Each structure stands twice: as structure tokens, then as C-alpha cells.
Amino acid sequence: MYTVPLPRIGTDIAWRDAAKRLISAGVSPDQVLWDFDNEMGELFANATPLPPLVRRIKAPKSFVEMADWVVWHNDPQRFARLYALLWRLRHQNGLMQDRADPELAKLRQMEKGVHRCKHKMKAFVRFRDLRRNNERRSFAAWFEPTHHTVEPTAPFFARRFADMDWMIATPDVTAQFVDGNLSFHPGQPKPDLPEDAAEALWGTYFCNIFNPARLKVSAMTSEMPKKYWKNLPEAQHIHGLIAGAEAKVQQMRDAAPTLPPERAAKIKRQLRDDQADDV
Amino acid sequence: MAKLDLTQKLAILSDAARYDASCASSGTTRRDSRDGKGLGSTEGSGICHAYAPDGRCISLLKILMTNFCIYDCAYCINRVSSNVQRARFSVDEVVQLTIEFYRRNYIEGLFLSSGIIQSPDKTMEDMLRIAKRLREVENFRGYIHLKTIPDAAPELIEQAGLYADRLSINVELPTDNSVKAYAPEKNPATIRKAMGDVKARKDVAGERSYTGKRGKRFVPAGQSTQMIVGADASTDATILSHSTRLYGDYKLKRVYYSAFSPIPDATVKLPLIKPPLVREHRLYQADWLLRFYGFGVDEITASRPDGNLDLDVDPKLAWALQNRAGFPVNVNKASKEMLLRVPGFGTRTVGRILSTRRHRSLRYEDLLRMGASLKKAKAFITALDWSPGGLTDSADLRARFAPPPEQLSLF
Ligand code: SF4
Numbered sequence: 001m002y003t004v005p006l007p008r009i010g011t012d013i014a015w016r017d018a019a020k021r022l023i024s025a026g027v028s029p030d031q032v033l034w035d036f037d038n039e040m041g042e043l044f045a046n047a048t049p050l051p052p053l054v055r056r057i058k059a060p061k062s063f064v065e066m067a068d069w070v071v072w073h074n075d076p077q078r079f080a081r082l083y084a085l086l087w088r089l090r091h092q093n094g095l096m097q098d099r100a101d102p103e104l105a106k107l108r109q110m111e112k113g114v115h116r117c118k119h120k121m122k123a124f125v126r127f128r129d130l131r132r133n134n135e136r137r138s139f140a141a142w143f144e145p146t147h148h149t150v151e152p153t154a155p156f157f158a159r160r161f162a163d164m165d166w167m168i169a170t171p172d173v174t175a176q177f178v179d180g181n182l183s184f185h186p187g188q189p190k191p192d193l194p195e196d197a198a199e200a201l202w203g204t205y206f207c208n209i210f211n212p213a214r215l216k217v218s219a220m221t222s223e224m225p226k227k228y229w230k231n232l233p234e235a236q237h238i239h240g241l242i243a244g245a246e247a248k249v250q251q252m253r254d255a256a257p258t259l260p261p262e263r264a265a266k267i268k269r270q271l272r273d274d275q276a277d278d279v
Numbered sequence: 280m281a282k283l284d285l286t287q288k289l290a291i292l293s294d295a296a297r298y299d300a301s302c303a304s305s306g307t308t309r310r311d312s313r314d315g316k317g318l319g320s321t322e323g324s325g326i327c328h329a330y331a332p333d334g335r336c337i338s339l340l341k342i343l344m345t346n347f348c349i350y351d352c353a354y355c356i357n358r359v360s361s362n363v364q365r366a367r368f369s370v371d372e373v374v375q376l377t378i379e380f381y382r383r384n385y386i387e388g389l390f391l392s393s394g395i396i397q398s399p400d401k402t403m404e405d406m407l408r409i410a411k412r413l414r415e416v417e418n419f420r421g422y423i424h425l426k427t428i429p430d431a432a433p434e435l436i437e438q439a440g441l442y443a444d445r446l447s448i449n450v451e452l453p454t455d456n457s458v459k460a461y462a463p464e465k466n467p468a469t470i471r472k473a474m475g476d477v478k479a480r481k482d483v484a485g486e487r488s489y490t491g492k493r494g495k496r497f498v499p500a501g502q503s504t505q506m507i508v509g510a511d512a513s514t515d516a517t518i519l520s521h522s523t524r525l526y527g528d529y530k531l532k533r534v535y536y537s538a539f540s541p542i543p544d545a546t547v548k549l550p551l552i553k554p555p556l557v558r559e560h561r562l563y564q565a566d567w568l569l570r571f572y573g574f575g576v577d578e579i580t581a582s583r584p585d586g587n588l589d590l591d592v593d594p595k596l597a598w599a600l601q602n603r604a605g606f607p608v609n610v611n612k613a614s615k616e617m618l619l620r621v622p623g624f625g626t627r628t629v630g631r632i633l634s635t636r637r638h639r640s641l642r643y644e645d646l647l648r649m650g651a652s653l654k655k656a657k658a659f660i661t662a663l664d665w666s667p668g669g670l671t672d673s674a675d676l677r678a679r680f681a682p683p684p685e686q687l688s689l690f
Contacts, residue, residue, distance in 0.1 A: 092640045099631040100645030125328045127383045139382065157384075159311035160320040163418075164382065180315055201376070202385050204286050208293040209341060210331035213540045213554050220336025223327065234329055241332050252541040253551050261362035267349045267359050273465060274398075 001031055002048050008037040012071045018050055019083055025051035029087050034079035060125040062096045069111040072148045116145040122156055124228050125168055128196040142190050152174050158182050165206045199233040206234035212245035283366050295357055296345040300535040302338045304387035304422040304642035307444040307500035317418030325387050325589055339390040340380055344368055344406055348394030352462040353549040354510050356542040357394045357451040363544055370503050373409045388422030403431035410442035429473040437480055445500040450471050453506055455512035476528040477502050509555040510539040514586035519565055519576045536562040561588040572619045591681035596622040599659055600677050606659040607671050611640050623655030
């Protein structure tokens with residue numbers, strides 16, 4: 001029996017390394033326990049050393065890519081499920097193309113969940129200006145991801161916000177980017193971040209880009225689920241916008257057509273003359 | 280008039296911009312700022328950073344430079360004859376808003392349009408100043424969409440293409456006659472010429488010269504346009520034929536359909552209606568079928584004699600219901616073209632069917648796991664363990680899909 005400890009930071013590399021050794025030594029899935037971040041406690045602290053890597057086993061590229069996503073899922077069974085599929089792949093050619101295999105379908109679904117979480121993190125992280133008077137500007141955000149997505153998503157922020165320092169703090173893992181260097185640290189409680197005046201302007205934009213005549217709340221919540229709202233500054237306006245929408249539209253409909261402002265006639269005359277000149 | 284502060288201007292000038300449907304920020308070149316000398320990145324597909332309660336994606340800071348306008352388009356809140364409050368951003372204000380919003384991860388970039396002030400050229404020049412400042416002074420590498428003023432000089436439009444990821448020129452209404460009636464200062468021929476110029480310029484940029492070098496980057500995310508639906512009497516057949524021509528002639532990336540929506544201070548010329556949102560949705564579905572599913576306009580609009588799409592069922596289902604003789608199709612044998620025509624099968628499902636059936640024959644359950652919507656598809660397919668029997672030709676098949684008559688409410 002092997003108990004494989006997997007760290008919270010660097011999970012992907014640790015899992016892949018262990019899986020390679022185990023599969024090359026022919027260790028079957030029922031002989032392996034995966035212990036993420038010491039969650040199993042002391043009882044399993046004395047892990048049997050992993051077998052050495054004796055020969056490289058080939059696995060389809062599509063599996064390796066899928067595994068790189070699935071390891072970040074929050075399902076405690078993720079490592080075992082991946083290893084079980086890897087085990088089957090030794091003898092089942094074409095398994096990865098079988099889009100209807102239940103085990104693979106489950107893993108694909110988990111992969112999709114991580115994809116989605118990563119996507120939502122890119123979308124919904126909201127930085128606040130720390131207003132430090134350094135040459136590089138500094139920003140920080142608090143975010144609560146569904147899966148362990150900080151590590152695979154942080155490089156996106158590094159590519160995008162390379163000319164500033166930033167931190168994304170989460171209960172899971174915290175990412176820091178200082179002077180161009182990205183590093184990961186254990187998760188933490190929500191830090192106190194200074195107020196940022198830009199949030200009010202952003203709220204103004206959110207309220208005014210909304211078209212009350214097209215109210216469609218379910219379309220909003222399916223893409224921006226409520227669980228994210230507490231960390232989105234613009235979300236505080238949502239209730240008011242929905243409540244006031246009908247009255248606003250009614251007002252537009254009831255308003256009697258007004259007379260054009262005085263300058264309109266003059267501008268139109270001028271424009272007609274100009275356009276006549278053109279031809 | 281009291282001087283407006285930034286918040287007031289932003290309120291007025293985003294309110295004025297919300298009638299433009301597009302907020303897309305996808306499909307441009309990949310860029311990043313890893314060198315530490317600039318700000319921003321674009322990586323294929325854009326990101327929706329928020330959703331408004333109208334369900335629409337907020338990806339860009341979508342604003343007007345100014346809502347002063349000398350034109351008098353009847354459907355538009357900014358027309359010269361409207362009493363809406365006017366405002367104008369300075370170059371600096373737009374640049375700062377864009378950069379500060381971007382740094383906080385609120386947006387992918389800027390979608391700038393404008394009312395026409397003084398002259399089309401003057402307006403375009405001012406918009407260019409903003410784009411240039413963003414690119415050259417702020418080293419901004421995020422997304423920029425400029426709504427082009429069609430009457431502006433071609434050189435100005437050409438310059439815009441060097442800064443922008445996308446240019447758009449709205450055709451506004453589905454027919455030339457409607458444009459004449461409701462946007463009297465606009466000229467459909469000029470709009471088409473401007474789109475033609477952008478296409479020609481982009482074609483040149485894509486070619487390699489004899490030295491093997493590519494031309495300068497020019498609107499990498501292409502051009503798009505928008506048509507207002509429901510303001511005039513055009514049918515869906517007219518609208519979709521127009522789109523097909525636009526996609527073909529100008530290689531447009533997207534045609535957006537915008538349900539005519541109530542505006543404050545409407546004109547007597549164009550009474551307000553309830554925005555035809557379902558119709559807009561059906562048009563997008565039909566547009567998709569035309570571009571990715573191998574359907575022709577005639578096929579899609581043939582199901583009803585009045586040339587409009589069926590509002591109760593989606594256009595693919597409507598077509599299949601009318602053409603039941605071709606169904607059911609065998610998912611284990613049918614061609615890709617035919618599978619794409621099965622209601623409830625998307626392009627992804629079809630891809631999965633094709634790849635899996637090389638290894639084994641498919642059952643009903645398999646299709647479920649591949650993401651097919653069998654509620655729709657089951658009447659139109661056979662699988663290893665599935666045959667629809669008499670379902671395909673049953674008289675009440677349409678009724679199974681069409682929603683029960685809706686309760687009407689007063690508008
Ligand atoms: S040109 Fe017409 S559509 Fe454009 S802002 Fe002016 S009035 Fe509105």
C-alpha cells in the first residue's frame with residue numbers, strides 16, 4: 001500500500017511525478033491512497049517511499065492535458081479517478097476518444113468545472129489600489145475560488161498586469177507578484193484592503209450600461225452566480241436596478257414627445273447646406 | 280449649464296452607449312505585457328467581467344466620446360432633436376478611465392463610439408487621439424474597438440485600423456429605404472464603401488510582400504456591424520439576406536441584431552414598442568445556422584409564408600419539422616452535414632459523435648453523455664438501441680416543443 005502526500009502548492013507536478021513512478025512499477029489503483037495537504041493526518045504520516053522511475057510509460061497527450069486541469073478540482077477523489085483512468089489506458093487504446101465512457105465523462109466534467117472556475121477567476125477578481133507611493137503601482141484583491149485555481153490562473157494575471165505589483169489573496173492559496181516575480185503562499189483570512197474610489201465610478205458604469213427594457217435576470221445569474229456577488233463591488237447595485245427597471249421603462253413610454261431643442265433646427269439647416277455643397 | 284463632473288459624464292455617456300449590442304473582445308492577436316513595459320494582454324477569447332441584469336456581458340468600457348450629435352436618426356437617443364442631457368469627455372478622461380478600470384480588472388479594454396460633432400472628420404480625429412494616446416503613451420495592450428464614422432475621410436479610417444483591434448460601422452437598418460426614412464443624414468452607399476475600404480485594407484495587411492514581411496497589423500479582430508430589428512417593417516428573410524451579403528462581401532466577423540428598445544425622449548416618427556427580444560434571439564440562432572451549419576437563407580425562412588422566423592421554436596427545429604421526410608437519421612452512419620441538421624445536436628456534439636463512432640456504435644445513453652439535447656433530437660434520430668417509431672411523423676410533434684400560449688400582459 002502506498003500513501004502519496006500531495007502538497008497544496010505544486011500539486012500538479014507532485015501528482016504527475018508520483019503517478020509516473022507508480023504506473024511504471026505496475027502498482028494498481030487499489031494499492032494507492034492519495035493524501036492532499038496532510039488531510040489524512042498523522043495516521044498515514046509514515047508513507048512508504050514511492051518506487052523509483054524504472055521506465056517511462058507512454059500516456060496519450062490528451063490524458064496528460066486533462067490531468068493538468070483535474071488535479072486542481074476540489075473533489076477529494078480526483079487523484080484516484082485520474083490514476084484509475086491512467087491504469088485502464090495501458091490496455092485500452094482509443095479510450096480517450098470515447099466521449100461516452102462514464103469514467104472519462106466524469107473526469108471531463110471535472111475538467112470543465114476547473115476550466116469554468118479559472119475563467120470566472122480571470123473575470124471576477126477585483127483589484128484595489130493600495131496607493132503606495134512606489135515607482136510600481138500596487139494592487140490587491142480578495143477572491144474565493146470554488147476549486148484550487150489560484151496557481152494555474154495566476155500566470156494569466158502576470159502576463160496582463162506585468163507593470164504593477166499585485167496580490168490575490170484567497171482562503172486556499174495566495175498569489176503574489178512583486179517586481180516581476182510570481183510566488184505562491186498559503187491561503188489566509190480576508191485582509192483589510194483600503195477603499196478605492198474607482199469602485200464608485202465602476203458602479204456608475206454598471207448601472208448605466210444596463211438597459212432596463214431588457215431585464216433578464218436569469219441570464220445574468222447563470223453567468224455571474226450569486227456566490228461571487230459579495231466580492232464584486234458592482235453587485236450591490238443589482239437589486240435596485242431590477243426593482244426600478246419597470247418604472248423606468250414605463251416612464252419612457254409615458255413621456256409625451258417633446259419639442260426638439262432650439263439649436264436642432266439651426267444645426268440641421270447648416271448640415272443640409274453643407275451636404276448640398278458636397279455634391 | 281453647470282459643469283458636469285466625471286461621474287455625471289460617465290453616467291450620461293454610458294447610458295448613451297448601451298444600445299450597441301456588441302461587447303465582444305475575442306479573436307484578436309495574442310499580446311501580453313510580460314516585458315514589464317506596458318499594460319494588458321489579449322489571449323484569443325475575451326472575458327466577460329460582469330453581467331448586467333439584462334443578461335448582457337460587460338467586457339469593455341463601452342462609452343461615447345460625446346453624445347452631442349448633428350444627425351437626426353429617429354431611433355437614437357442622441358439625435359439632434361432629442362432633449363437628452365449632453366456631455367463630452369476629454370481625451371484625458373477617457374484614457375484615465377480606461378487605464379484605471381483595466382488595472383482593477385474590471386474590463387478587457389475600450390469600445391469607443393461617438394455622436395457626430397462639427398463634422399465626421401473632426402469626430403474621427405478626436406477618437407483617434409484617444410486610441411493613439413492609449414497605445415503610444417500608456418502602452419496599452421488590451422482591446423480597443425472603435426466605432427467608425429462612415430463619412431470620415433478614408434485616411435482617418437485607415438489610421439483607426441492601426442490602433443484598433445476591431446472597427447465597426449453600423450448599417451443601422453435592414454434596407455436602404457429604412458435608412459433613408461429613419462436616418463436621413465446617413466447614406467447606405469457611403470456605409471458600404473467604408474466597409475469595403477476596411478476589408479480591402481485588411482486584405483492587403485494579411486498579404487506578405489516580396490520580402491516575406493507581413494504588412495502592418497490592421498484590425499486583427501476584423502469588422503462588425505449592427506442592425507436594429509423591429510423599428511421598421513423588414514422581415515427576417517430581408518434581414519438575414521442582408522446579413523449574408525454583408526458576411527460575404529465585407530468578410531464581417533459578426534452582424535449584431537439589436538431589438539429596437541425604448542429610449543428616453545422618443546420621437547413621434549418612431550413610436551416605442553416592447554423590444555422584440557425573442558425575435559432578436561431567433562435571428563442570432565438563424566445567423567449561426569447560416570455560418571456554421573451549412574443552411575441557406577431560403578431554407579431557414581421557408582417555414583412561414585410571411586418571411587419571418589417561427590418565434591415558438593428555434594429555426595433548426597422549425598426546419599426539421601417541415602422536412603421530416605429526411606428523418607430519422609442514423610447517428611452511426613449519417614454524414615457530418617446531415618448530423619449538423621439534427622435539432623439538439625451542436626457542432627461539438629457532432630464532433631464527438633464522429634470521433635467516438637470510429638471505435639464503436641453509439642447508443643441513446645452515449646448521446647446523452649456527449650451533451651446532445653435528446654428532448655429535441657430523439658424524434659429525428661436512430662441509434663443502436665433507439666428508434667423513434669411513429670414519433671417523427673406524429674401530428675402533435677410541433678406542439679411538444681412550442682411553449683403553451685403565453686398570458687398577455689398590458690404594455
Ligand atoms: S449619427 Fe445617428 S445614430 Fe449616430 S449618434 Fe448621431 S443620431 Fe445617433
